[in-house]
Amino acid sequence: MVNMWAITHDPGVWVDPLVFKPERFLNGDVDVKDGDLRLAPFGAGRRICPGKNLGLVTVTLWVAKLVHQFQWVQDLANPVDLSEVLRLSCEMKKPLQAVALQRTDELMHLFITT
Numbered sequence: 001m002v003n004m005w006a007i008t009h010d011p012g013v014w015v016d017p018l019v020f021k022p023e024r025f026l027n028g029d030v031d032v033k034d035g036d037l038r039l040a041p042f043g044a045g046r047r048i049c050p051g052k053n054l055g056l057v058t059v060t061l062w063v064a065k066l067v068h069q070f071q072w073v074q075d076l077a078n079p080v081d082l083s084e085v086l087r088l089s090c091e092m093k094k095p096l097q098a099v100a101l102q103r104t105d106e107l108m109h110l111f112i113t114t
């Protein structure tokens with residue numbers, strides 16, 4: 001099994017590997033559509049995700065719809081905890097919980113006018 005955590009945190013591959021810096025991908029150096037093993041979000045080799053192309057063309061729509069139709073807020077009873085735990089893969093120690101508030105027409109109006 002490939003240790004993707006080690007690859008995605010390798011200072012020989014990434015500048016400031018421990019810093020959350022999504023803009024690092026804006027220069028187009030890493031392309032998830034190719035077989036670039038610096039990221040490999042769909043795995044690689046014979047067990048590569050068979051839904052890769054479907055994922056690539058639809059994931060923007062899923063995210064856009066979730067953001068458009070719901071307001072996402074922290075669940076105060078289960079605050080966000082970014083601690084990690086190494087099991088079969090590196091997982092969140094405490095599963096992420098969030099509250100999705102459906103945007104009503106009134107709320108939508110607020111968002112559009114403010």
Ligand code: HEM
Binds near residue numbers: 044045047055056
């Ligand atoms: C952004 C969306 C998706 C991501 C990031 C993703 C990621 C992954 C990853 C990392 C694997 C494991 C690959 C490996 O073991 O090397 C996998 C396997 C798999 N994915 Fe996806 N996937 C996505 C969407 C989909 C979709 C839309 C489908 C089906 C419609 C799908 C079906 C599968 C199946 C059946 C496997 C198991 C393949 C096997 O074990 O041979 N995935 N996916």
